[in-house]
Amino acid sequence: MNPVPTASAGLRRELADRLRSTGAVKSDQWYEAFAAVPREAFVRAFAVGTQHGPVHLTPEDPRRLSTVYSDDSLLTRFDAAGVPTSSSTLPTLMALMLEALDVADGNRVLEVATGTGCNAALLSHRVGDGNVTTIEVDPELARAAERRLARAGYRPTVLAGDGRAGHPDGGPYDRLIATCGFTGIPPAWLEQMTPGGIIVCPVGGGVVRLVVQKDGTAAGAFLPDAAFFMPVRGIGENGTTPVPPPLPDNCSSRPCYVEPADLLDDGIHFLLNLAVPRAMTRFIHDAAGEVAAVNMWQPDGAWAELRHGIARQAGPRRILDAVETAIIAYEAAGRPRRERYRLRVDAGRQWVSVADSDGPTWELGRPHGRPLGRGLPAERPAAAAVTGGR
Secondary structure (H helix, E strand, O other): OOOOOOOOHHHHHHHHHHHHHOOOOOOHHHHHHHHHOOHHHOOOOEEEEEOOEEEEEOOOOOOHHHHHOOOOOEEEEEOOOOOEEEEEOOHHHHHHHHHHHOOOOOOOEEEEOOOOOHHHHHHHHHHOHHHEEEEEOOHHHHHHHHHHHHHOOOOOEEEEOOHHHOOHHHOOEEEEEEOOEEOOOOHHHHHOEEEEEEEEEEEOOEEEEEEEOOOOOEEEEEOOOOOOOOEOOOOOOOOOOOOOOOOOOOOEEEEOOOOHHHHHOHHHHHHHHHHOOOOEEEEEEOOOOOEEEEEEEOOOOOEEEEEOOEEEEEOOOOHHHHHHHHHHHHHHOOOOOHHHEEEEEEOOEEEEEEOOOOOOEEEOOOOOOOEEOOOOOOOOOOHHHHOOOO
């Protein structure tokens, strides 16, 4: 292995110490990986997001090295509109996901979404280059990551392709980790895993940890921490964030018990990412900076606006009906935290449910978000109950 840069050795050790002190890093093996892998070798020019927009740092900026070893996501690529399309994940989240992967010596690991290559370097340090395969949909990013990895002394297998298909030629895998956002688990992954293998993947606004069974099914719970990743892209997709469609002419209107600000609640936001997948959301603020309305839309033309207790909807389904139903279920289940949600994958179908609850089960991939199985309360609760009295 080639020697890694030494200028940041102290900063790397300080970062590893911080990650261990917060509990993000628990094992000595991952502590040593974070202390050894030079993050600056994988990010040159980058930006850090602030409330006033991204702050860009060049390689010559004196703040660069200290920022690299802060606990921040580093934005490394933007589209023509200035929207980030690639980044280096904040170290705390990287550590939490790697610990959840529960790797052992000799495990074969598939990583989906190479990005800068930093996470692949950590995996290579832990289990060895020959046991790591990483896939990046953007050929240019894949080539750049492979060069960075080689310069830092790591030589995993780096492929350009659609990670949703996995890489069957390199399997079977004992572990699979994804570092981009999904609305469900690609079925091809399960076919390439060993029995007892573990998948760690961002789904919605969280990260799920699944254990694959001998019969090809998988099940597991979400980690307790929030996680917001750039969405997975397919071949030829540029990752540009969709813009809201124009106001439809054929809207229906009805009173709604949900208030726009309710959708800012982290627990509600997490559930809605599962119950109403692929929905885009835009909040509209009044002159005082308060949330006055929210627009939601889906790629197939479903559209909704919630303003002053009135739901306006159009398109092939009623988005706010699904939102309201999900929030009622959320309140009835006692406002569950992420770790109470479980995901099961069986015969190509995927369900999310709340553990120890008689509430509904949502099937991922259903764009209308209608719950399955166990029913909701027959009567709609009063407004204060739906919004939690906020």
